[in-house]
Amino acid sequence: MNKNDYIYLDHAATTPMRQVAFEAYKKTEMDAYANSSGGHALSRKAKNILEESREFIASCFGAAPNEITFTSGGTEADNWIIKTPFIDKDSSAELTTTQIEHEAVLASAENVNSKGFNVNFVSCDGEGVTNIDEFKKSINPNTLVASVMYANNETGVVQPIQEMSKIVKDINPNALFHSDVVQAVATKKLNFHNLGIESAAISGHKIGGPKGIGVMFLKTGYKIPSFLHGGKQELERRAGTVNVSGVAGLAAALKEQQNNLEKDVELIENEKTIFENYLKENIELRVVGENVERLCHISNIQFKDINSETLMVALDLNGMGVSRGSACASGAQKPSHVLEAMKVDEQVINNHLRFSFGWNTQKGDGEKCAEIVEKTIKELS
Ligand SMILES: Cc1ncc(COP(=O)(O)O)c(C=O)c1O
Structure with a gap:
C-alpha cells in the first residue's frame, strides 16, 4: 500500500x-x-x-x-x-x-x-x-x-x-x-x-x-x-x-515544534473539532473529557454498540491506523485502566477508540477521517 x-x-x-x-x-x-x-x-x-x-x-x-x-x-x-x-x-x-x-x-x-x-x-x-x-x-x-x-x-x-x-x-x-x-x-x-x-x-x-x-x-x-x-x-x-x-x-x-506550535495547535484543534462534530451529528457516541480541558491532539470516543477491537481492524482495512490507547495483553482485550478509574460502564468500556492527530495533520483531515469512520461503522452494522 x-x-x-x-x-x-x-x-x-x-x-x-x-x-x-x-x-x-x-x-x-x-x-x-x-x-x-x-x-x-x-x-x-x-x-x-x-x-x-x-x-x-x-x-x-x-x-x-x-x-x-x-x-x-x-x-x-x-x-x-x-x-x-x-x-x-x-x-x-x-x-x-x-x-x-x-x-x-x-x-x-x-x-x-x-x-x-x-x-x-x-x-x-x-x-x-x-x-x-x-x-x-x-x-x-x-x-x-x-x-x-x-x-x-x-x-x-x-x-x-x-x-x-x-x-x-x-x-x-x-x-x-x-x-x-x-x-x-x-x-x-x-x-x-x-x-x-x-x-x-x-x-x-x-x-x-x-x-x-x-x-x-x-x-x-x-x-x-x-x-x-x-x-x-x-x-x-x-x-x-x-x-x-x-x-x-x-x-x-x-x-521546529516550538517555532510552529501556535499555528499547529490551532490547526489540530480545528480539525479535531470538525472530526468530533461530524461524528456526533452522524453516529451515536460520547467524546471523553468533552467538558474539561483536553490536549488538542487526542480524541477518545466511546461508540454505542461497536467493539473497539472490531472497529480498529475494520478501520485498518479501510486505510486508517488508530489505537485503543492502551496495550492489549496477549490478544485478550483487557479494559483500559484509565477508563476503569473513570468508572466507565462495563457495557461500553471496550467500545472506546483513541484518535490522535499530530504535527503533520493537514487542513481537511478532520472531515476526511470522520467520513472514513462513518463509512466503516455503516459497513459493520
Ligand atoms: C504519558 C506517557 N508516559 C510515558 C510514556 C513512555 O515513553 P517512552 O516510549 O519514551 O518510553 C508514554 C508513551 O506512550 C506516554 O504516553
Missing part, C-alpha cells in the same frame, strides 16, 4: 520523525560519531553538539542546562524518578500517584509498593480529572515523591498540575513533585518552574524526534541516586555512552 494513502491517527502512540530531526540525527552520526566522553577533536565535536542541544532543550522548558539529563525515553525517566528516591529510605516513606498514570509510572509505583512502602493511588472523576481532595489527604510529612501526569495519554484530559504542586509543597516542602509530561509536550508549551514541576519525563518520539531518546528533568537542589550504574557520563548521573545523535535529533524536532 502506498503509505500516502494510509491515514495515521495514532500520534499519541508515536509520531513520524520530522525531516529536520532525521537530518540532524544522520549528520551527527556521520560527522560527530565519536564518544562524547573522549579526549580528542571528534569527541569534542560530539560533546559540543550534546551541550548545545542540552542548553536549547532546557530553554524550551524554562529550565537550566544542568537540570536536564538524557535518557532512553520517558519510561526510563519515570522509573528513575519514582523508584530510586526510595532506595535508601526507611519504610515510613510514601509515594502518591494517580490511578490514571501511564504504565511507566504505575508499574514503577507498584515496584515501590512491593518493597514495603505505602503508595497512594488517587482516584479520578468521571471526566478523568484527579480528585483533588483525595490527593490532598494522601500528602503528609512522609511523602517522598508525588507523581501526577500533566495530561493523560488515552483521553488527553489535563490535570490541575499547578494546584497539585502547591498542595504538595504546602504540606511537605521536602517532597518531590514529579510530572510525566510525555504526552503534554506534543501540543503544550510548558515552563516547569512556573508550573511547580520539580521533575519531569519527556520522550523524543512524541514530538517528531527519534525513538529511544528522552529527558529526565530534575530541579536544581534535588539529588536522586543513579538508575544505571557504570561509566560517569551525564554529569555522573547516568552511565552509558550518550546517544548524541538522538539528542541532536530531539533538539532539531523541538526547535
Whole structure:
C-alpha cells in the first residue's frame, strides 16, 4: 500500500520523525560519531553538539542546562524518578500517584509498593480529572515523591498540575513533585518552574524526534541516586555512552515544534473539532473529557454498540491506523485502566477508540477521517 494513502491517527502512540530531526540525527552520526566522553577533536565535536542541544532543550522548558539529563525515553525517566528516591529510605516513606498514570509510572509505583512502602493511588472523576481532595489527604510529612501526569495519554484530559504542586509543597516542602509530561509536550508549551514541576519525563518520539531518546528533568537542589550504574557520563548521573545523535535529533524536532506550535495547535484543534462534530451529528457516541480541558491532539470516543477491537481492524482495512490507547495483553482485550478509574460502564468500556492527530495533520483531515469512520461503522452494522 502506498503509505500516502494510509491515514495515521495514532500520534499519541508515536509520531513520524520530522525531516529536520532525521537530518540532524544522520549528520551527527556521520560527522560527530565519536564518544562524547573522549579526549580528542571528534569527541569534542560530539560533546559540543550534546551541550548545545542540552542548553536549547532546557530553554524550551524554562529550565537550566544542568537540570536536564538524557535518557532512553520517558519510561526510563519515570522509573528513575519514582523508584530510586526510595532506595535508601526507611519504610515510613510514601509515594502518591494517580490511578490514571501511564504504565511507566504505575508499574514503577507498584515496584515501590512491593518493597514495603505505602503508595497512594488517587482516584479520578468521571471526566478523568484527579480528585483533588483525595490527593490532598494522601500528602503528609512522609511523602517522598508525588507523581501526577500533566495530561493523560488515552483521553488527553489535563490535570490541575499547578494546584497539585502547591498542595504538595504546602504540606511537605521536602517532597518531590514529579510530572510525566510525555504526552503534554506534543501540543503544550510548558515552563516547569512556573508550573511547580520539580521533575519531569519527556520522550523524543512524541514530538517528531527519534525513538529511544528522552529527558529526565530534575530541579536544581534535588539529588536522586543513579538508575544505571557504570561509566560517569551525564554529569555522573547516568552511565552509558550518550546517544548524541538522538539528542541532536530531539533538539532539531523541538526547535521546529516550538517555532510552529501556535499555528499547529490551532490547526489540530480545528480539525479535531470538525472530526468530533461530524461524528456526533452522524453516529451515536460520547467524546471523553468533552467538558474539561483536553490536549488538542487526542480524541477518545466511546461508540454505542461497536467493539473497539472490531472497529480498529475494520478501520485498518479501510486505510486508517488508530489505537485503543492502551496495550492489549496477549490478544485478550483487557479494559483500559484509565477508563476503569473513570468508572466507565462495563457495557461500553471496550467500545472506546483513541484518535490522535499530530504535527503533520493537514487542513481537511478532520472531515476526511470522520467520513472514513462513518463509512466503516455503516459497513459493520
Ligand atoms: C504519558 C506517557 N508516559 C510515558 C510514556 C513512555 O515513553 P517512552 O516510549 O519514551 O518510553 C508514554 C508513551 O506512550 C506516554 O504516553
